[in-house]
Amino acid sequence: TMIQTVWKSSQRDSQPKALTSETNILVRMDDKILNARAEIKIGALGGRLDVLDLVVPLGSEVRPFSPADEARILSIEKIDQQFASNRKIKLKDNSSESLKLVVESQASIPANGGQLPVGPYLLTGAIRQTGVILLSNQGNDLKVSNQPRGEISSQEVSAQDKQRDTNIFASFRYWNHPVHEKPGSLTGANSLSLL
Helix, strand or coil: CCCCCCCCCCCCCCCCCEEEEEEEEEEEECCCEEEEEEEEEEEEEECCCCEEEEEECCCCEEEECCHHHHHHEEEEEEEECCCCEEEEEEECCCCCCCEEEEEEEEEECCCCCCCCCCCCCEECCCCEEEEEEEEEECCCCCCCCCCCCCCEEEECCCHHHHHHCCCEEEEEEECCCCCCCCCCCCCCCCCCCCC
């Protein structure tokens, strides 16, 4: 007796993409520099991951999280705009498996104070974008005032986060990323920043 089984994916290449992203952001500040590291997990609820458009802070380094993620990436094209940088990421395998990326950026903290943006970490066309932002103050004379934007709320800093960095003083969860086709500034009402 012989049984033959044939399996075929129900997802077609022509099926529309339904992308999601889950982002964990750690922002470390000292008296002179703001360092941000975001780990972004991109998934597909429908369709396949083939070409991704990601908007990140100017000057960011975008790289795969692991060697397995790196093996799936064909190319990352960088296109700088006025207030952010676009990255067009082309994948080799055209699968529905999630992809994880790391985005690192740095900004100088003005000596007399001012606003600095956290973000953007925007996956263009995603139907759901959620994440957590952790703020760590490692400065001696740095006083921080937060101005959350969009669907974002403050939450308690967990013991696990404190173990990761004892200087974490604030934690936020967001449910949607601010989207503006033509942002008007780095921070404020018509910007792409989260915080």
